[in-house]
Amino acid sequence: MSRPQDAHPARSFFPFGNPFRVIAPKGSRMSSQLLALLQAFEARLAERLSKLMVKNLELPVSDWDDKWIDVYLDISRNVLDICNAFSSEFSRLSTCNLSLKYALHNFDGVSSKLFVRAYSSLDDWKHHIHSMNPRIEKCSTILDNLMGSLDLPKAKNSAKGKVLMQAMYGVKVQTVFVCSVFAAAFSGSPKKLVDLDVADMYSWAPAFSRLQSLISEEIRARLSNGKFSVLIELEVIDAIVKELNPSIKCGAETIVTESLLETVEELGKAEKKLSQGLDLLAKGVDGFFKVVLISRDDLLSAPTSAKAVKNCALGSNANLKVVL
Template identity: 50%
Template sequence: MSRPQDPHRSFLPFGNPFRMILPKGSHLSPKLLDLLNTFEETLAGRLRKLKPADSEDVLRLSWMRSAMELLCGIHADIKILITALEFPVCDWDDKWIDVYLDNSVKLLDICIAFSSEISRLKQGHLFLQCLLHNLGSASSKQFVRARSSLDGWRQHIGSKNLRLDNCFSVMDALAQTLDLPKIKNSAKGKVLMRAMYGVKVVTLFVCSIFGAAFSGSAKKLMNLPVPETSLWSEAFADLQTFVNTEIRNIYSNGVVTVLKELEAVDTGVKKLYTLVQDGVDPVESGVLQKSTSDLETSSEKLSEGLDLLAKEVDSFFQVVLTGRDALLCNLRVGGNISDQVRTDLNVEGQAVR
């Protein structure tokens, strides 16, 4: 539930969207119901798996990578569902297509913003490498260079990413599209729209977490209430409450960044800054060596974690892009989207785990 102080982050003011898709008296065939239940049960399982075993795991880069893997997985799941529905694109409502194409562009923009922020953080590794190299010598000249590298790193990490700032308005716009259209005379359309609703909610939730982690503010977190009529709603609510609460708790303690690996590097940098500020006497040389070694270890973990996360963000970008291309291709030729989706799934098989 949203906290009283940030009601503007809560969306879905229109009530239960599933009433517009599956109103009372609406019946699905056993086959369609089985397809929908399978999709929702799979989504619930993915959400339960993503919940960290410990609060300390929230926003480790490895966990964020798992969150991005989840997005790749559920977007692949929706393609599998489309294939199983045998739902030709010519039967799609024009409004569904317009919303899908618009949303896909928004997701691509968000991915680009996240990738740019990861690249910016990775660039900071260069300052750390120079710092560690200069600390290999005990000369006063090297300490001057080390201080310069420390200042460079702190300024770089504290700088703003305008592309990241712009993506928050994109996420807000994406949230406003969660309202679902009334669907008449199309049982397959009802199943598809209900499944797409789940994909959109979970995608927005993960993007919200990434935005909060990269921006340095819990204000970017979204609280997304979902109807209890879906098989994944309980798992989603449990995960959202656990993760959002932990992130807010961290920020309430005055932490500058909630990225655990980045926080470890920042702690190491502060220790070294104090040691090299006025030089190091022989008594403290052992402390300097230990602090340098610790920073080297934490900086490598940060660099490796960012590299792996960047690959997952790129994988998600490709999943969204190929899905969009498949729809556009079938709109041009008037074919069955299921055929193209089946091909795309084969191509993406190694990217989605």
């Protein structure tokens, strides 16, 4: 004897009826519209499934030579170190900015006590902004290590290896140059700049040479003219602070004039612009740090998983690799 619910199995699972009746009507004939819809769906499904199995994958990590892996790990470690040094400088500059914010807060009042506090805060800013970050000073050693590793190992009898080595060389040249610019900007020393000579065999060599010449000349010119930083925002704030200090040093004798208020307003705008710029730079360096960190992790973990896939391959499909 059958149970009552067995009489309508579809309705028990779909309380509002069988939804598949909409796309699968009674009868074996299918309209041209439904047939086209089905074919389009199956084509998309086949394409997605095909993408999971890639033939002749270019430069798979599993095919990397051990010496290439060692070179990349050594290079990326130095890059992570220099990113950490730059991040520490962003933190130092942000801390200095707190003194500016506190000074601007005190300028909102008119009492001599608040002006004394403002003067003290600006004095603190001057003291800390001109101090040196020891981690930035050590960047020269890291840059020397990166410079020393520009000559990559030869990839004999390996077309893929040659492509990999040339790509790594291009990335390293760009990384070394950008890092040297940051180091020079943060330290106020043109000695941190490096001059890289790229062979003409690389199609990007002329563009790089022009960029390097333009930026290096600008930085050296600014620092040789007595500027303590190539960061324009810092120079602007430094000039405003020097203008404000004599006006508010006396505290009780400070006279609030329209000129003084305009100067304070300029300081507020300059501080805001500097804060925004530092935030953008910090996010950029942090993003680059994460990319390098993830690439190191992928490089260390991918060979094992790739070999496992290879071992599981069967017959003519042995040259296929799963892409997850």
